[in-house]
Amino acid sequence: MSGRTPPKQPQNFDALVLHLVGRIPKGCVATYGQIAALAGKPRNSRQVGKILGRLSSKSTVPWHRVVNAQGRISQRAEPHGTESLQRRLLEAEGITFTKSGRIRMMAFAWEPSIEEFLGSRLKS
């Protein structure tokens, strides 16, 4: 038999990030730093944005549910303007924005259960 069995749950950072983002409930949001921390690398929030930016349009990962710690939609480097799409998708899920275009994190932030937290680092 094989010496080491391939993991059923994502192990590397990239896959783990996508897995976690996929667990954000509809109508909730998480921050880049939050996802990075859950993935085990609290200082890699920026890397999370990089990963999400590489997603193909075919992906079903709810990338739009990830915003920055200030409750604002982060600016993209490329002038493509996926930002407006992100806001539209969030509003379609019932998330509201303040006049200054900010999300009230206190009301919409995703608070993963302890089980989900453990499940993201260990096997389910």
Added chain:
DNA sequence: ACGATGACGTTAT
């Protein structure tokens, strides 16, 4: 291989 630069960020001041 090395330093500089930019990026979908975060925190402290």
Added chain:
DNA sequence: TATAACGCCATCG
């Protein structure tokens, strides 16, 4: 609210 400093990583010359 605005600005500075920091940290991790990919890309480029």
